[in-house]
Amino acid sequence: MKWVGIGNRFRPRRWRSYAAEVHLSFTRLAVLSAAVVVLSPLLRPPTSDTYPLSTYPMFAGDRGAVHSMATAVAIEPDGSASRLSPELIAGTGEVVLASVTVTRAVRRGESAALCAEIAERVEPGRIIEIRTEEIDVVALVADGAPPLSFVTEARCRGGRE
Amino acid sequence: MTAPAVPTRTDVVRVLVAGYVALWTTIRATDLLDTLDFAPRRLDPVGPLAFLDGPLPAVVVVLAVIVTPIAAALMAVGRVPRISGPVAAAGFLLITTYRNSWGQLHHTENLVALHLIVLALVPFVRRRDTTWAMQAMAVLTVGTYFLAGVAKLRISGWAWLDGDVLRHQIAFDNARKEVMGDPQAPLGGWILRQGWLLAPSAVMTMVVELGAPLALVSRRLAALWCGLVVAFHLSIVAFMAILFPYHLLGIGLAPLLPVERLGATVSGWTRRSRTVSPTSRPTG
Helix, strand or coil: CCCCCCHHHCCCHHHCCHHHHHHHHHHHHHHHHHHHHHHHHHHCCCCCCCCCCCCCCCCCCCCCCEEEEEEEEEECCCCCEEECCHHHHHCCCCHHHHHHHHHHHHHCCCHHHHHHHHHCCCCCCCEEEEEEEEEEHHHHHHHCCCCCEEEEEEEEECCCC | CCCCCCCCHHHHHHHHHHHHHHHHHHHCHHHHHHHHHCCHHHCCCCHHHCCCCCCCCHHHHHHHHHHHHHHHHHHHCCCCHHHHHHHHHHHHHHHHHHHHHHCCCCCCCHHHHHHHHHHHHHHHCCCCCCHHHHHHHHHHHHHHHHHHHHHHHHHHHHHHHHCHHHHHHHHHHHHHHHHCCCCCCCCHHHHHHCHHHHHHHHHHHHHHHHCHHHHHCCHHHHHHHHHHHHHHHHHHHHHHCCCCHHHHCCCCCHHHCCCHHHHHHHHHHHHHHHHCCHHHCCCC
C-alpha cells in the first residue's frame, strides 16, 4: 500500500479523476471523523475520565510526595504487620483496583465490611487490619523508608463466621 | 489461474489487531469473570455502561467472555467478516467497559477498542481501497498520545517539564504497589535516586506525546515516532511496571507502518511451501 500522508492530498484538482475525487472525499471524511472522535475528550474537564474516550489524565497532575494510602495488612504473632496481596485484599490480581477498593471502603465507612470480606480469603485465626498509612512515597521507593504514621480503620479475624 | 492476492496493510493490521484481541480476551478471561464475585456496592459504571444501576446478569458477562475471542479469531482469519467484526468489536467494548466499571479505569485497551470498531466497519464500506481505514486508525493512534500530552499541560502546565511531577508519579505508583503487596518496578527506586534524569525524561515524554501528529506527515517521521513510542513504553515498564502490550508490541502503531511488507513476506513463504511438492524435493 502506498503511504498516503495528510500532506500529499493537496494536488491540483484537474489531475484527478472523478472516482479518485470521490475516494479522497470519503478518506478525508473518515480521517476527520476519527480526529473528532478521538479529540472529543478535549471538550470535557481534563480530570473527567471515562472509557473508551479518555482524557488520559493518569500521569498529568502533581501528586506530591506525602500521601495517605489505605490498605489491609495481616498482624503477625509478634505484632508486626505484613502486606497482603491484591488477590486477598480485593479478589483481583490488579493492584490499582485493590487500592481503589480499600480507599473507597474507608471513605464510605465500609472498612468493617471489607475487613470481613478479606477475612473470608485468609487462613482462620489470622488478624486483619484495614489501615490508612501516611507515606512519603519518594522516601519509601528510593530508600525503603517505613510509613510516617498509620490509623487503624477496622480490625477482624480470619475465617468464615 | 489468477495470482494469489497480496495482503494489503488493512489485511495485516486486521490479523494483528483481531488476533491480539482473541489472545487478550482468552488470557484475561479469568480476570474478566472475577467481576462476577465483586460486591455490587463496588460497581461504578462508566462510558457505554454508565446507565447501569446494578451488575450485569452473570450470563451476559460469561457469554461475552466466551463469544468475543471466537469472533475476534474469525475476524483475524477473515471469516464471515460482516458478523465476526461487529460481534468482536461490540463484545470487546462490552467486556472492557464492564471491567472498567468497578472503580479502576484502565488506559491500556482504549485504543484497541477504537481500532477494532474501525476494522469492523471495513466490510460494510463498498471500496476496494481501504486506505481510509488505515488513515483513520493512524489518526486514532496519534490522537491518543496527543491527548495525553495535552492533559499534562491542562492539569500541570509547563511545570510538568521540570521532572517533579514525573518523580512523584513514579514514586506514587511504586509505593502503591509496595503497600498492596506487589513488587515494585525493576528500576523504580533507581530512577528516583538519579534526580538529574527526571527533567530530560519529562521533556522526552512531551516530545513523544505532543509531537505525535508529526507522524502523519511522512513515512520517515512515522517510523521515527513509532521507534520513540516503543522506547517510551519500555521505560514505563522499567520505571513503573505498567505494561501497554498493544502499544509496546507495535500493534497499535501498525497502521502507521509498512506492515504490508510483512504480509507479503509471509504469503511468499506460504506460496513457496505449497509449490514445493513432495515429488519435486531432492531425494538425497
